[in-house]
Amino acid sequence: MITIFIVIAIVYLGVLVTFSLITRQKNKDSTSYFLAGSKVGSVLGIFTLAATLFSTFTMIGMPDFFRTHGVGSWIFLAFSDAAMVFGIISVGYYLRKKARRKDFRGLSGLMVQCYKNKFAGYITFVGAFIFLVPYVAIQIRGIAIFLNATFPQAMPIWGWAILIVLIVLIYSEVGGLKAIIYSDMLQGIILLLVISVIAYNCVSYFGNMENLFAKVEEVNEKLLSVPGPNGLFTTQFLIASLIAITMIPFTQPQVVTRIIIMKNYRSLFRMAIGLGIFALIIIFATLCIGMYGAVNYPDLDTAQFIHAVIITDQSNLVAAFAVLGLIAAALSTSDSQIFALGGELRSLLTGEDKKMLGITRVAIVFFAMVVFAFSLLASNELVLLARTSFTGTALMAPMIFTALFSTRKLKMVMPVFTLLSMLLFIGSLLNIIPNMVLGLRLDLMLMLLLALLGLFTYHFSPKGDLDSGKV
């Protein structure tokens, strides 16, 4: 397996280098570097968005989540993703309209223009930074732990983590968003093929789906319903998760950028449909792998389970591609998010483009270092940490939606309350304040309160031309 893996890894790295070098010549200014010329077609759009969204969290986290918490995981992610896809065509249209009118450079910059106040942009940037860094870090930690378990003699966990961060940095710094998009396409295809083959093998082991679920029922019946064996999937948890996941396309900068840079509405719509189909296939595959694990490896820890299911139980060829697929998944999500943070910073900077681009490139290296440091400290609960990241950025949704839809003069009330809500949410994560208030989950309550405030602001802001005036 190792020989096959080394050969395909060299080919894969060669392709990444080629993408970087080809796109390097074309990145002469911030727009081409951060927005890839804004003419991405639907096929490329599907794979870049899918590769950005479906990552180590999906490939390692979701099979483990199905194995541990049962079929409710489908509602948690797949049902929420299907709702998200409908959201992309509904709200994505208005997001693009607003972004085109405002000469979009980043979500933070867009908020500055809409609220006519730099603090709105700073709050957006800080929110993205605080909640995306842990998310990227867990991708890197997840894959580093897995690689350490697979190749125990090669290097320690931190060694794998630094290697991944370096690869991400080099090709995204050199090639910009275009290089990332092309590599996302490659990574998306590998991810889809590998996970489908492994899922097929898992079902084949039992003969068919009916036998698979019959075996799961024998092992642990509670896996086949909600709230699951650990009582995780309560209605409140699933509602809050659905809201958080549905808001990803409008609150996480790496996804917002991919909606904006689509060639036209038709490309956007096709991309949304393709993404939905991609999501259902991938998550169904993780369901099969998770259920297989529930029967065969109910007591192993995450890394041991993933190692067993994608390496030990597969042929050498499939195992080698699976390891590459996992690395590709981690790379594609990490590069997009670290790079998006750079784009957000650039959208807040004013001055000569070349100079600001230089500053931003240095900042991207800084973001990568922070991510690396955090990856050494993060916990191994991939899916729950990812959900925390989604919830954190989702708290910005009412502020962003108010900016997108309102034609009135907006005051800073929404950004200020958004900041306050993010602080309260962080306080609950640190156990400083309770995470249940009056029988409601704090994250759900904050989302509802912000949504009500957003509606109030939308209707009662003083009339004025939002598109006139300067920041």
Place this chain on the structure above:
Amino acid sequence: MKSTKEKLWLLCCISAFLIIAFGLSPLALASDTFDPKLFGMPYVLWVSITLSILLILLTVLGTLVHPGSDNSTEE
């Protein structure tokens, strides 16, 4: 007066809302319920898979009647 496309789009949005509401209601999220099964899949799973597919189909329909669908070249 709203055009037919706008009405259909509104209908899509209402349908999406209803599917989501149903998917998160006790009818779909029936605690510790396993039957009836479909292709061996437990009740909660096949219902939520069906609803997810319905949402994707609704998205396909939505792209045909969305206010921006006439404006494919836009910008």
